[in-house]
Amino acid sequence: MSQGKKVAAEIELIRAALAKQGDRLQKLPKQAIWIVHRHNGKSYRLTYQPAPISTWALHPPDSEASYLLGVIDRALNQLSDAGQDETATSYHQQLHPWCIILQLPQMQNRIVARFRRRNDADAHMRVLRQDNPPMQYSIIFDPVLEQTDVAAG
Numbered sequence: 001m002s003q004g005k006k007v008a009a010e011i012e013l014i015r016a017a018l019a020k021q022g023d024r025l026q027k028l029p030k031q032a033i034w035i036v037h038r039h040n041g042k043s044y045r046l047t048y049q050p051a052p053i054s055t056w057a058l059h060p061p062d063s064e065a066s067y068l069l070g071v072i073d074r075a076l077n078q079l080s081d082a083g084q085d086e087t088a089t090s091y092h093q094q095l096h097p098w099c100i101i102l103q104l105p106q107m108q109n110r111i112v113a114r115f116r117r118r119n120d121a122d123a124h125m126r127v128l129r130q131d132n133p134p135m136q137y138s139i140i141f142d143p144v145l146e147q148t149d150v151a152a153g
Helices: 003-020 063-083 086-095 118-131 147-152
Strands: 024-027 033-037 043-049 055-059 098-104 108-115 136-141
Touching (some): 003 033, 003 063, 055 063, 108 118
Antiparallel strands (some): 033 043, 043 055, 098 108
């Protein structure tokens, strides 16, 4: 699936998820920016950050934006769950144990990307920090244990 088709499919899922909460999504002309109009009158700017980042960002970042990112993540997980089976996902996670996480308000975090090597994660995190200086990123090692390993231990 091309990058444009992927973003179009994701934006429809995001629009539906936000509409369930009474929020509205408005596309700005000639820009890859959408305005999220909350039911309480507050607005956020939603942008898609292309590769190597390949994630959605909300500005200004605050606790309500953190909540909205959670709603967006849950909506997008429906798309990825439909496109992949569980064994392929866990196999990918086993091969890529180094994770960059975005630290969100209220002790929440979100995995932005996974890597095989720590130095790849470090290089990617430098790019993320240059593109989004106010956001806080960390690298963690997240080994995925197989069910047989857990039962034996």
